[in-house]
Amino acid sequence: MAFASIYVPDFSIQAVVRTEPTLRQCAIALIEGCPPLERVVAINAAAARAGLDLGMTKAQAAQFPSIEIRQRSPLEEQSTHAALLDLGWSVSPRVEDTAADSIVVDLTGLASLFGSEKAIAHLLAQRALDFGLVVRVAVSSNLEVALHAARGFPGITVIPPGEESGRLGVLPIHVFSPPVEMMETLERWGVRTCGALAKLPLLELSERLGQQGVQLHQWARGTSVRSMILAEPKLCFEEEMALEYAVEELEPLAFLLGRLLDQLCARLSARSLSACALHLRFELDNSSANEASPAQIPNEHLDGKPNKNEVYEKLFTLPVPMRDSKMLLRLLRLHLQSDPPGAPIVRTYLGAESAAPRVRQEGLFLPSSPDPEKLELTIARLANLVGNSQVGSPRLIDSHRPDAFEMSRFIALHNAPEVRQKSLSAPEDHEPVAAFRVFRPAPRAMVTLREERPVHISFPNMHGDVVAASGPWRTSGEWWREDAWHREEWDVEIHRPAASNTNVFENSPSAEPQNGVYRIYFDHLRQAWFVAGMYD
Amino acid sequence: MAVNVAVLRSQVETALAGRIPAPFARRSVQVETAPFNIAEIDALAGGLPQGALTEISGPFSSGRATLLLSALASRTAHAHVCALVDGRDTFNPYSAEAAGVKLERLLWVRCRNIDECLRATDLLLQGGGFGLIALDLSILPPKTVRYVPLNVWFRFRRAVENTPTILLLLDQESNAGSCASLVLRLGFEPFRWSAPQTQHAPSSPNSYARLLDGSQFHVELVRSRLKAAAGGHKIQSFARVDEANAVANFRTKTKWSDFRETFIEPK
Numbered sequence: 001m002a003f004a005s006i007y008v009p010d011f012s013i014q015a016v017v018r019t020e021p022t023l024r025q026c027a028i029a030l031i032e033g034c035p036p037l038e039r040v041v042a043i044n045a046a047a048a049r050a051g052l053d054l055g056m057t058k059a060q061a062a063q064f065p066s067i068e069i070r071q072r073s074p075l076e077e078q079s080t081h082a083a084l085l086d087l088g089w090s091v092s093p094r095v096e097d098t099a100a101d102s103i104v105v106d107l108t109g110l111a112s113l114f115g116s117e118k119a120i121a122h123l124l125a126q127r128a129l130d131f132g133l134v135v136r137v138a139v140s141s142n143l144e145v146a147l148h149a150a151r152g153f154p155g156i157t158v159i160p161p162g163e164e165s166g167r168l169g170v171l172p173i174h175v176f177s178p179p180v181e182m183m184e185t186l187e188r189w190g191v192r193t194c195g196a197l198a199k200l201p202l203l204e205l206s207e208r209l210g211q212q213g214v215q216l217h218q219w220a221r222g223t224s225v226r227s228m229i230l231a232e233p234k235l236c237f238e239e240e241m242a243l244e245y246a247v248e249e250l251e252p253l254a255f256l257l258g259r260l261l262d263q264l265c266a267r268l269s270a271r272s273l274s275a276c277a278l279h280l281r282f283e284l285d286n287s288s289a290n291e292a293s294p295a296q297i298p299n300e301h302l303d304g305k306p307n308k309n310e311v312y313e314k315l316f317t318l319p320v321p322m323r324d325s326k327m328l329l330r331l332l333r334l335h336l337q338s339d340p341p342g343a344p345i346v347r348t349y350l351g352a353e354s355a356a357p358r359v360r361q362e363g364l365f366l367p368s369s370p371d372p373e374k375l376e377l378t379i380a381r382l383a384n385l386v387g388n389s390q391v392g393s394p395r396l397i398d399s400h401r402p403d404a405f406e407m408s409r410f411i412a413l414h415n416a417p418e419v420r421q422k423s424l425s426a427p428e429d430h431e432p433v434a435a436f437r438v439f440r441p442a443p444r445a446m447v448t449l450r451e452e453r454p455v456h457i458s459f460p461n462m463h464g465d466v467v468a469a470s471g472p473w474r475t476s477g478e479w480w481r482e483d484a485w486h487r488e489e490w491d492v493e494i495h496r497p498a499a500s501n502t503n504v505f506e507n508s509p510s511a512e513p514q515n516g517v518y519r520i521y522f523d524h525l526r527q528a529w530f531v532a533g534m535y536d
Numbered sequence: 537m538a539v540n541v542a543v544l545r546s547q548v549e550t551a552l553a554g555r556i557p558a559p560f561a562r563r564s565v566q567v568e569t570a571p572f573n574i575a576e577i578d579a580l581a582g583g584l585p586q587g588a589l590t591e592i593s594g595p596f597s598s599g600r601a602t603l604l605l606s607a608l609a610s611r612t613a614h615a616h617v618c619a620l621v622d623g624r625d626t627f628n629p630y631s632a633e634a635a636g637v638k639l640e641r642l643l644w645v646r647c648r649n650i651d652e653c654l655r656a657t658d659l660l661l662q663g664g665g666f667g668l669i670a671l672d673l674s675i676l677p678p679k680t681v682r683y684v685p686l687n688v689w690f691r692f693r694r695a696v697e698n699t700p701t702i703l704l705l706l707d708q709e710s711n712a713g714s715c716a717s718l719v720l721r722l723g724f725e726p727f728r729w730s731a732p733q734t735q736h737a738p739s740s741p742n743s744y745a746r747l748l749d750g751s752q753f754h755v756e757l758v759r760s761r762l763k764a765a766a767g768g769h770k771i772q773s774f775a776r777v778d779e780a781n782a783v784a785n786f787r788t789k790t791k792w793s794d795f796r797e798t799f800i801e802p803k
């Protein structure tokens with residue numbers, strides 16, 4: 001049995017650096033508190049070398065050149081902790097959620113999958129880098145030893161069984177995070193390392209320091225034994241970021257979304273999953289709008305209650321599971337271009353619904369079809385061009401209403417063809433059905449009747465004599481609705497004189513006379529004639 | 537000058553001998569075609585060439601939409617994914633379903649102007665993988681379509697080359713010029729109307745008892761780069777063969793004509 005402990009040093013700082021990778025090489029100080037009482041709560045090694053210390057005020061920290069000062073972000077820390085758990089679950093379902101910056105993974109039975117313990121430790125460190133985290137990994141047969149070794153030793157540490165006490169001996173006592181009073185007592189005794197603590201007699205130690213001292217002693221000797229407290233594996237992929245300054249334009253917003261998507265996709269990839277839907281939520285800064293138009297401030301804001309920001313929410317359902325962050329970012333950009341948030345953004349949230357990745361083998365005899373991910377991008381671009389409701393696949397509605405259909409989302413199917421491509425020509429007796437075009441909206445027409453039959457028609461930019469007609473075909477329905485219909489339809493063949501020959505919709509005289517067969521109807525509800533469409 | 541050209545040609549051939557067998561010979565490209573599923577048109581044109589631009593032009597009510605739906609039905613029946621860029625939102629899904637189009641395999645882009653049409657077609661061609669992309673500009677004024685620069689059709693032709701996609705252009709006048717590998721011109725013919733045959737309802741031009749039965753359309757093959765292969769094989773070759781003045785007629789029927797024969801005029 002072996003355990004691997006993963007520890008994230010400078011957790012708060014790494015949580016910030018994870019969403020802002022350019023800060024990785026910089027000296028960073030995190031501040032917390034209400035202005036102007038903000039204090040430095042975390043610094044990295046570079047900042048400590050520069051002379052910065054915890055507890056300094058923001059103004060003092062700002063005196064140091066080349067120090068990047070950021071606000072501590074509990075949201076980003078939560079996301080980083082979730083990523084750390086995903087890192088553990090990427091290799092084993094048995095993971096202990098020890099602390100915000102530490103987890104323990106049970107490596108039992110993983111040798112056949114990932115190799116030796118050292119190989120697994122390297123794999124975990126590499127995956128952590130993909131998540132934007134620099135971690136320490138320690139492997140030991142004792143869970144507590146692994147935990148403390150990860151906190152004490154940099155990089156990857158593998159402690160063979162039986163060497164626990166010896167390897168931990170060099171570590172300072174503060175890796176156990178003892179209470180301050182106990183730490184001072186041990187300091188007075190001259191006990192500074194785990195090795196020195198392990199050499200103390202247990203009975204006398206317990207008389208002076210109590211059970212806490214006994215526990216420290218067991219940790220120092222590497223003999224403490226306890227069971228793992230397993231965390232329940234979750235399929236929750238969420239990334240959230242609070243922004244110091246409101247983002248107003250799409251370009252910087254896309255930059256931020258790109259980072260969140262990179263993190264989400266790395267986490268999904270580590271769990272061998274893909275996203276089947278993306279949930280996007282922006283908290284909008286409506287203060288600028290309120291300043292601009294004080295008359296529009298809602299009443300509740302005047303009651304002394306805090307000004308609650310508006311929320312922009314979108315759910316993007318993907319036709320196939322994806323985890324390509326660049327492709328997802330393009331889709332989000334296109335959707336945001338067509339439907340932008342109405343105010344600057346102060347907080348972003350991005351969640352992914354996970355699904356098993358798409359596994360499909362092309363059929364040998366199936367025709368090629370658009371790549372689903374590329375097709376989704378093409379459809380998003382088309383929707384951006386002509387509008388969301390104008391792109392899709394038509395679906396007929398079970399109704400007698402003329403031209404009743406709805407647009408549904410287009411998904412490329414990969415079914416076998418209904419007919420085999422054997423012969424080029426159709427059967428001799430095959431007559432195609434005459435196609436009918438629908439004019440949307442139907443143009444209004446002026447119809448001259450003789451003996452209740454149309455003999456002459458004129459509608460925008462065109463008129464002609466009726467040479468043949470069939471009708472009236474009466475149809476009505478859904479009288480209980482506002483958009484009920486009640487019409488008399490006629491199929492008419494119109495011969496147009498050459499002088500008046502023009503396009504139905506726009507003036508466009510052409511050289512030769514044109515005739516046509518149209519369907520016209522008299523709308524009893526509107527008491528007017530309309531042209532429904534044309535046979536073509 | 538002619539002698540100089542002949543000498544130059546001979547020198548080039550000699551220089552390239554062994555590396556390129558016939559540098560000045562016209563390439564014969566094997567082209568796969570798809571049927572319209574209308575026997576007369578398939579016999580006349582040899583089908584729709586894949587990886588090429590096909591143009592169908594004609595006036596109103598000349599059968600352009602019928603040909604379009606027939607081609608869509610043929611491609612979707614073979615499990616191809618098709619796209620229709622509708623220039624004036626006149627596509628009728630009911631008519632398409634009656635023609636046999638599998639609507640779930642059709643991506644319909646409803647445009648408002650020619651600029652949207654051309655950009656949508658560009659996006660679809662770049663997306664790739666479609667069996668047929670139809671650009672229906674037949675309701676747009678000819679003057680508008682005439683102003684489309686020739687390089688747009690050239691770009692479309694290049695985009696579709698070496699792909700299994702058929703690019704079908706429908707308009708009132710032929711505009712794509714030499715970019716189209718197959719050009720069909722349709723003409724209006726009077727439609728067929730069933731006249732009443734009973735003694736009590738004598739035949740008249742505007743009779744209530746009349747029904748629209750269908751039509752017969754006139755098709756002219758204006759240009760084809762498909763060299764007709766013997767036996768009507770599916771695979772044909774591109775060559776600069778202009779089969780001008782080849783014509784054909786095909787008949788269409790209305791959705792109710794079958795029912796009329798069954799229930800109204802039983803044989």
